[in-house]
Amino acid sequence: MKTIAVPPVPAALNPLSPKAIATLAEVYDEASHAITLYFSRPNLSDKAHRGEALTFEHLIKTARDRYETHDGSPGLSKDLTRILNMEPEFRGSPRRFHAVFACKDRDIWQVVDLPTCGDLSGLQVSQRFQMVPLLRALEATTPCCVALVERGKARVFLVRGTDALALPLLPTADLAVEADDSRVGWSDHIDGSVRERTKAYFKSLALDLHLMMLDLSCGQLVVGCREDVWSELEPQLVKAGMTEMMSGRFHLTNLDMTTDEIAKATKPVVREKLRQQYVHFWELIRERPEISAVGVDAVLRRLEAGSVQTLFLGDLTGKDVTACSRCQSWWNVSTQCPACGSRQSHLMSAEEFLARRALAIGARIIAPDMPTAALFGETGALLRY
Numbered sequence: 001m002k003t004i005a006v007p008p009v010p011a012a013l014n015p016l017s018p019k020a021i022a023t024l025a026e027v028y029d030e031a032s033h034a035i036t037l038y039f040s041r042p043n044l045s046d047k048a049h050r051g052e053a054l055t056f057e058h059l060i061k062t063a064r065d066r067y068e069t070h071d072g073s074p075g076l077s078k079d080l081t082r083i084l085n086m087e088p089e090f091r092g093s094p095r096r097f098h099a100v101f102a103c104k105d106r107d108i109w110q111v112v113d114l115p116t117c118g119d120l121s122g123l124q125v126s127q128r129f130q131m132v133p134l135l136r137a138l139e140a141t142t143p144c145c146v147a148l149v150e151r152g153k154a155r156v157f158l159v160r161g162t163d164a165l166a167l168p169l170l171p172t173a174d175l176a177v178e179a180d181d182s183r184v185g186w187s188d189h190i191d192g193s194v195r196e197r198t199k200a201y202f203k204s205l206a207l208d209l210h211l212m213m214l215d216l217s218c219g220q221l222v223v224g225c226r227e228d229v230w231s232e233l234e235p236q237l238v239k240a241g242m243t244e245m246m247s248g249r250f251h252l253t254n255l256d257m258t259t260d261e262i263a264k265a266t267k268p269v270v271r272e273k274l275r276q277q278y279v280h281f282w283e284l285i286r287e288r289p290e291i292s293a294v295g296v297d298a299v300l301r302r303l304e305a306g307s308v309q310t311l312f313l314g315d316l317t318g319k320d321v322t323a324c325s326r327c328q329s330w331w332n333v334s335t336q337c338p339a340c341g342s343r344q345s346h347l348m349s350a351e352e353f354l355a356r357r358a359l360a361i362g363a364r365i366i367a368p369d370m371p372t373a374a375l376f377g378e379t380g381a382l383l384r385y
């Protein structure tokens, strides 16, 4: 079978496996020394950098004042110092999404750097890590293959958020047919031959792209090309079995686009594709009430039963659920924990609780960025049965 050598994907393009995310979500530190830091600033200018440093130092100082003074934990203190020391690094790449998950007592130190930015800064010291902002950032940076295509030539990239990585060059084809006999010129025969060779080129390109994407485990293809090229390429992509992978396209003015230009042109296409997926999810929820749940309580009940296949985390700002202080089970209406009988409970952020339960049972999570999440319902789930 034909293969195309694909370079190893840099860590920044593939920062966390689903297993690593589920493991972070499972962490429970009784002493409340689990630190989550999120830091992402979209509107940074060079002049604002000093202000950002102050914001960052302020976050750490507030945490110190609040937790260290009455706690005195050396582990917590070391982690906060280590995070504070990362400030220059964050400042050096401001328009990115930074997160740190740290718990010295449990030997956990995980730094995440994603090529996207939201307006987000916060530091939480708690029994558990805060997962949902990470899930939303990962969804916004789902990798896709981008192919810039002309007749006889193509360039392919792996794009994730604002990062674009050039992939190996695919074979080119010289499609010009020279007329040996100038008296004949461009006869029908020669036109036909060019058409055939163009078709053969697009066919082989589609197969190469398909192989490359399977190799990368990448499920989304965005094409940059002219209208006339698309009309010839699209049928070949369909024939190569790529209908499900085709996420959309943009108009190509120049095959020599820079990686920045490519990432910028890809962004609206990916956003639109995600929006269509969200719309489709809620259509299914409405059409199939027998295999769906809507609202925090109904979805939690299904999560506890393990029957959720896909969970949608919409805008759940300010929504809390009651959890058992002893065993962390969900309390519905009773005054006593249904799992362990404890009478002590506390309030937890609903979106964090839902996400953790979904990760624990291996359900797929749809986590749109916040502006998009607000356009849809609070939460809904499609069920396995």
Ligand SMILES: [Zn+2]
Pocket: 324, 325, 326, 327, 328, 329, 337, 338, 339, 340, 341, 342
């Ligand atoms: Zn309990």
